[in-house]
Amino acid sequence: MAKRRDVLKAGAAAALTTPAIFGGVMLPEVARAQLCRAEGLRTQQTEHDSPPVRPYIEPLFIPPTLHRVNPAALSPPPDPNRHQRFEDFPPVKFYETHLKQVYWNYHQDLSSLNPNNGSIGWGYDGVLPGPTLVARYGEAVFVRRHNDLPQAADTPLPFGYPAITTHLHNAHTATESDGYPMDFVEPGNFWDHHYAMIYARNNPDEALASLWYHDHMINFTATNVYSGLSAMAIFYDDLDSGDERDKRHGALRLPSGYGKYDIPMILHDVRFTTQGHPDYNLFNTDGHLGDYMTINRKVMPFLKVERRKYRFRIYDGGPSRFYELMLGDNSTMFVIANDGNLLEEPVEVSSIVMGPANRYDVVIDFSRYRPGQSVELLNVMEHINGMGPSGRRLDPGLRVMRFDVIDSNVEDNSQLPDFMRRLPRIDLDSVVAHREWIFDHDMGLWTINGSFMDPTVISAAPKQGTAEIWTIRNAGSGWAHPAHIHFEEGRVLEWNGRKPVGVLNSRKDVYMLGPNDEIKVFYRFDDFLGRYVIHCHNNVHEDNAMMLRWDIVPS
Ligand SMILES: [Cu+2]
Numbered sequence: 001m002a003k004r005r006d007v008l009k010a011g012a013a014a015a016l017t018t019p020a021i022f023g024g025v026m027l028p029e030v031a032r033a034q035l036c037r038a039e040g041l042r043t044q045q046t047e048h049d050s051p052p053v054r055p056y057i058e059p060l061f062i063p064p065t066l067h068r069v070n071p072a073a074l075s076p077p078p079d080p081n082r083h084q085r086f087e088d089f090p091p092v093k094f095y096e097t098h099l100k101q102v103y104w105n106y107h108q109d110l111s112s113l114n115p116n117n118g119s120i121g122w123g124y125d126g127v128l129p130g131p132t133l134v135a136r137y138g139e140a141v142f143v144r145r146h147n148d149l150p151q152a153a154d155t156p157l158p159f160g161y162p163a164i165t166t167h168l169h170n171a172h173t174a175t176e177s178d179g180y181p182m183d184f185v186e187p188g189n190f191w192d193h194h195y196a197m198i199y200a201r202n203n204p205d206e207a208l209a210s211l212w213y214h215d216h217m218i219n220f221t222a223t224n225v226y227s228g229l230s231a232m233a234i235f236y237d238d239l240d241s242g243d244e245r246d247k248r249h250g251a252l253r254l255p256s257g258y259g260k261y262d263i264p265m266i267l268h269d270v271r272f273t274t275q276g277h278p279d280y281n282l283f284n285t286d287g288h289l290g291d292y293m294t295i296n297r298k299v300m301p302f303l304k305v306e307r308r309k310y311r312f313r314i315y316d317g318g319p320s321r322f323y324e325l326m327l328g329d330n331s332t333m334f335v336i337a338n339d340g341n342l343l344e345e346p347v348e349v350s351s352i353v354m355g356p357a358n359r360y361d362v363v364i365d366f367s368r369y370r371p372g373q374s375v376e377l378l379n380v381m382e383h384i385n386g387m388g389p390s391g392r393r394l395d396p397g398l399r400v401m402r403f404d405v406i407d408s409n410v411e412d413n414s415q416l417p418d419f420m421r422r423l424p425r426i427d428l429d430s431v432v433a434h435r436e437w438i439f440d441h442d443m444g445l446w447t448i449n450g451s452f453m454d455p456t457v458i459s460a461a462p463k464q465g466t467a468e469i470w471t472i473r474n475a476g477s478g479w480a481h482p483a484h485i486h487f488e489e490g491r492v493l494e495w496n497g498r499k500p501v502g503v504l505n506s507r508k509d510v511y512m513l514g515p516n517d518e519i520k521v522f523y524r525f526d527d528f529l530g531r532y533v534i535h536c537h538n539n540v541h542e543d544n545a546m547m548l549r550w551d552i553v554p555s
Contacts, residue, residue, distance in 0.1 A: 130231030175530025287386020388480030
């Protein structure tokens with residue numbers, strides 16, 4: 001029998017003549033490019049609709065910040081022998097968190113449909129998204145995460161598996177704290193994470209700003225994250241100091257104040273049962289689509305905003321949906337960071353295009369609106385199944401949230417800097433190896449280099465202190481893959497043969513690969529040793545085997 005890919009490649013010649021999708025083309029033209037060839041699309045996903053809800057009833061939820069604990073209260077105490085370089089970077093901030101089952105109010109019109117008055121979920125400390133980790137470079141962090149979820153036999157959640165491992169995406173973290181998919185613990189146990197809070201190669205140009213943490217359980221990442229196990233993390237340093245009044249020379253003075261003018265927003269699309277609980281089809285390996293967009297686990301929320309600049313850290317939390325987000329009045333915003341990494345210069349755009357696990361920091365200036373005005377945030381990216389976007393634009397767009405401009409005479413000490421963070425130098429002379437990673441589909445599952453995830457197989461073993469060029473290719477013509485590589489940020493040298501420009505001229509950790517897209521990425525491997533993974537961040541593809549292990553080994 002012919003592989004499905006061979007059949008679909010009948011349309012590949014035409015696909016090659018269409019513009020690149022996610023790379024090389026400036027926004028917003030990118031969104032009008034053809035994404036998945038019509039002949040490659042399988043049938044429309046047929047799932048029931050969620051119960052109706054009223055839009056813009058729920059306020060946007062701002063997750064609390066993770067609360068610190070006294071290290072003396074940790075029992076047993078942290079074991080330095082479990083961690084690489086613990087003594088080099090002794091933790092100065094300690095946290096303890098408990099993963100619990102909860103009934104969460106996604107929307108009052110859904111909560112009212114069941115006797116628990118909430119939608120069943122799993123959350124870090126019982127909130128969805130979990131508490132935000134706010135950290136600073138130079139101040140190492142220790143987090144103990146307890147699995148207090150019910151045993152598999154006892155949970156009323158009909159999907160997900162209550163063993164957990166937590167990935168702080170995409171921190172420069174030693175393997176034993178990275179949430180490796182096999183480093184899971186069952187209910188009743190805990191796992192300790194040490195975040196050294198160091199720049200890669202001790203270079204401030206390598207700073208990360210907007211991160212998130214989420215479950216990475218082998219085979220159950222999609223369902224566990226969908227259940228609620230995702231949260232944000234924010235890293236500051238002297239440049240991006242989190243203080244818009246910072247008087248020090250060089251401080252960027254971006255809009256600041258966690259949850260006030262510096263607001264993380266994570267998107268998850270969710271489908272709800274007639275009882276108002278999240279619904280999930282475990283037998284669909286193409287990808288899962290919800291029919292409601294949630295931001296910070298609220299369905300179509302609103303946010304009251306003052307007439308000034310805001311920094312929004314926007315994350316696509318998956319499991320499978322790609323977005324093109326735009327303001328309802330078609331006005332522009334400034335992208336300041338791609339995948340959580342500050343750009344050299346802000347880029348003005350009328351929309352942002354993102355796939356699962358991509359992040360964009362944007363600055364929106366609401367001083368242009370009159371008090372009492374409202375502006376919607378819309379998603380105009382069409383999906384008809386979970387494999388990837390259809391290539392068509394939705395008109396009208398799907399409602400995501402609404403900003404309500406209030407009457408206020410507010411100070412705005414923030415600025416939109418002309419220049420932000422320098423990109424690290426790419427030293428091609430240090431390249432010692434080239435590798436290729438082909439993302440494809442075989443025997444009903446998703447493959448990389450023809451293989452399924454097997455944690456006992458080491459697919460690459462780059463040496464510490466070296467650099468390599470990794471080519472990543474989407475071999476399919478009918479689907480998209482957000483390819484993710486742990487531990488290091490990569491620099492795209494070529495996206496379908498062209499140098500990346502605009503918002504794509506950045507350090508990245510998730511690459512949206514449309515049909516037949518190919519990228520060449522520069523990587524270095526420093527500071528820690530051990531096991532990491534490359535995988536598709538369409539979590540349904542990931543769980544259906546699209547992941548490989550690679551290790552950093554001593555030089
Ligand atoms: Cu994929």
